[in-house]
Amino acid sequence: xxxxxxxxxxxxxxxxxxxxxxxxxxxxxxxxxxxxxxxxxxxxxxxxxxxxxxxxxxxxxxxxxxxxxxxxxxxxxxxxxxxxxxxxxxxxxxxxxxxxxxxxxxxxxxxxxxxxxxxxxxxxxxxxxxxxxxxxxxxxxxxxxxxxxxxxxxxxxxxxxxxxxxxxxxxxxxxxxxxxxxxxxxxxxxxxxxxxxxxxxxxxxxxxxxxxxxxxxxxxxxxxxxxxxxxxxxxxxxxxxxxxxxxxxxxxxxxxxxxxxxxxxxxxxxxxxxxxxxxxxxxxxxxxxxxxxxxxxxxxxxxxxxxxxxxxxxxxxxxxxxxxxxxxxxxxxxxxxxxxxxxxxxxxxxxxxxxxxxxxxxxxxxxxxxxxxxxxxxxxxxxxxxxxxxxxxxxxxxxxxxxxxxxxxxxxxxxxx
Numbered sequence: 001x002x003x004x005x006x007x008x009x010x011x012x013x014x015x016x017x018x019x020x021x022x023x024x025x026x027x028x029x030x031x032x033x034x035x036x037x038x039x040x041x042x043x044x045x046x047x048x049x050x051x052x053x054x055x056x057x058x059x060x061x062x063x064x065x066x067x068x069x070x071x072x073x074x075x076x077x078x079x080x081x082x083x084x085x086x087x088x089x090x091x092x093x094x095x096x097x098x099x100x101x102x103x104x105x106x107x108x109x110x111x112x113x114x115x116x117x118x119x120x121x122x123x124x125x126x127x128x129x130x131x132x133x134x135x136x137x138x139x140x141x142x143x144x145x146x147x148x149x150x151x152x153x154x155x156x157x158x159x160x161x162x163x164x165x166x167x168x169x170x171x172x173x174x175x176x177x178x179x180x181x182x183x184x185x186x187x188x189x190x191x192x193x194x195x196x197x198x199x200x201x202x203x204x205x206x207x208x209x210x211x212x213x214x215x216x217x218x219x220x221x222x223x224x225x226x227x228x229x230x231x232x233x234x235x236x237x238x239x240x241x242x243x244x245x246x247x248x249x250x251x252x253x254x255x256x257x258x259x260x261x262x263x264x265x266x267x268x269x270x271x272x273x274x275x276x277x278x279x280x281x282x283x284x285x286x287x288x289x290x291x292x293x294x295x296x297x298x299x300x301x302x303x304x305x306x307x308x309x310x311x312x313x314x315x316x317x318x319x320x321x322x323x324x325x326x327x328x329x330x331x332x333x334x335x336x337x338x339x340x341x342x343x344x345x346x347x348x349x350x351x352x353x354x355x356x357x358x359x360x361x362x363x364x365x366x367x368x369x370x371x372x373x374x375x376x377x378x379x380x381x382x383x384x385x386x387x388x389x390x391x392x393x394x395x396x397x398x399x400x401x402x403x404x405x406x407x408x409x410x411x412x413x414x415x416x417x
Contacts, residue, residue, distance in 0.1 A: 013382055029366060032377060033230065033379075034236060035231055040298070040301060041295075045297075070296075081307050082241075083214045084217050098241070102242065102244070104253070106223060106254075107171050115168045115169045121156065126204055148160055154181040155183045161190055172201050175203065176214075176344075182347060184212075191220050202222055209232055211310070238292070261273065262277070318346070321347055349376045349378070350376075356409040
């Protein structure tokens with residue numbers, strides 16, 4: 001059996017750890033909430049600030065990365081990670097604002113077909129957005145929003161998803177990876193089933209973007225949204241992204257704005273909106289240049305590392321983590337699906353003292369993530385976590401739980417971010 005030292009020596013991605021700012025004595029296992037800053041992200045942010053300093057307003061068209069076309073440049077670089085054509089992707093907005101844009105654009109309820117299907121385990125913001133769209137259309141969310149139920153409180157069964165795809169459904173909006181359990185849903189199968197019923201299929205890729213490659217175009221996914229600040233390390237509040245299959249590019253944006261204009265005519269200041277070609281039409285306001293800047297450096301790292309290698313290492317790390325926890329810390333209940341093809345980039349562990357255990361881990365120099373009421377999430381991000389790091393995390397969990405070191409901490413849940 002290979003040792004952790006041997007695994008790390010053979011790891012083709014090991015060199016990338018030096019690209020990130022990792023606090024000495026800390027093992028950062030919370031990249032599924034906020035990824036660490038890379039040196040290249042910092043460099044690109046400084047460079048964009050200097051372009052403002054040097055060029056002033058001319059920075060929109062001058063410098064290494066002119067601001068006017070920066071979103072399009074980044075979108076072209078990001079598209080391969082999502083298995084999309086360049087003109088189907090746009091770096092813009094945030095997950096929630098992009099959900100609003102996509103629903104405003106593709107959701108066209110009729111008396112016969114008006115339901116939006118979601119799931120009861122999804123992140124609250126997605127649900128809030130759906131509810132608001134239904135109310136704007138004069139519909140009651142209690143009647144027009146249908147939630148796929150979970151049998152165990154952690155995961156969804158494919159047959160339960162398919163059972164909700166009824167004749168009155170207009171749009172399906174599900175996460176690619178469930179944020180609490182780490183379950184990866186079969187996007188292709190769900191999309192095919194939705195299309196057979198005439199349903200538009202959309203996905204929130206918050207917990208899969210940057211952790212694995214997608215095949216959005218060939219899977220036929222209608223729309224998707226995501227953030228770049230988790231596995232893609234673009235910084236807190238970093239600009240998000242959206243995908244709209246080219247078959248829908250004839251649709252006018254439901255929420256129109258200046259930056260959705262055809263760039264050749266944008267400065268004509270005509271009150272008649274001429275939308276851009278492709279996903280660029282679904283931008284709304286002026287891009288937040290400094291929020292996009294770190295993504296320039298981040299995408300360079302993805303191009304060098306390769307998303308296939310990133311996914312391979314991610315699966316190896318999460319597999320190693322869960323095997324060691326199962327054998328050495330059995331009181332932690334692993335609620336993430338067992339098969340590689342059914343999990344994202346993090347492992348979710350249930351324990352009644354999860355909040356206290358997370359605090360004890362932080363005191364031990366390990367940064368985990370807590371989700372109420374009882375989940376510890378650990379994300380060994382391929383760029384900056386080693387197999388030795390995983391071993392140290394398991395050792396710390398053994399010590400904390402076997403010796404009940406967590407008891408010295410408060411069990412107040414709202415203290416743990």
